[in-house]
Amino acid sequence: MQVRGFPPLSAPDAELLILGSMPGIASLETGQYYAHARNAFWPIMGHLFGAGPQLAYADRAMRLRQQKVAVWDVLQLCLRAGSLDADIREEVPNDFGAFFAVHPHIRRIGLNGGKAAASFRKYAAVHVPPGAEAVTLPSTSPAHAARRFDDKLALWRSGLLGSPQE
Template sequence: MQIRGFPPIAAPDAEILILGSMPGIASLEAGQYYAHPRNAFWPIMCALFGACPDLSYPDRVRVLARRKVAVWDVLQLCQREGSLDAAIRGEVPNDFATFFAAHPNIRHIGLNGGKAAASFRKHAAQHQPASAEAVVLPSTSPAYASLNLEAKCALWRAALMA
């Protein structure tokens, strides 16, 4: 099945870019980033930036934009059955040259999990601004359960709030 990702959440003055690989089924059905109820993304965004799960989705998006945090996925299109990153085939990346040109203040790039990191290295790292550091972060997916929420949050904070 061919899947198309979402446009970025990004204000022009964004300084932090968080990249996933491709939205999962729950997110695609809801039309929202990280909509699976057990995904740790929004609890981490709550702890770091105040974009808490109990806020409406539009309010969470506004909080992130005010805090200069952008959210996107490395891939624009792919083929995938189910939600697992391991099932992704036929990757078509998003236009990072245009994105980085329009967001010159990006200084931290957080790669949400191994698949996002591998796809970023393969398709987009050549467009990464010299002033931006890309860091692989533990996946927020409920499928990645080897770290608890506190441990994930600490690693995300250390990488993005430095």
């Protein structure tokens, strides 16, 4: 089935952009990024930016914007049955030229998993502002549960913030 992503959670002064590949079924059903209960994204955002799952979704989104963090997906449209990145076909990327024109302060791009990283390199890397750095992070998806939460958190902290401690 054809799947359409969401608009970015962002403010024009964003300095950090976190990119997934495409929202999964739980997210599409709720209209919220990373809505699956076992996805580690919001717990990680809680540790790093105070935007944890204990807050209402609107409050989490506001907290990230206040912290100059934007969230989006590399893909705008695709064909996919289910939620697995491996099943994505016929990719249509988001308009990163327009995004970076409106968000000129982005300095770091966190890529949530291998599919987001591969699609980003294929479609969006040419639009990255000078001086901005992209880093591939371990997927927060519950489908990638081989890595412990504490390990994911440490890699996300280091990759996004460059510091090993909270």
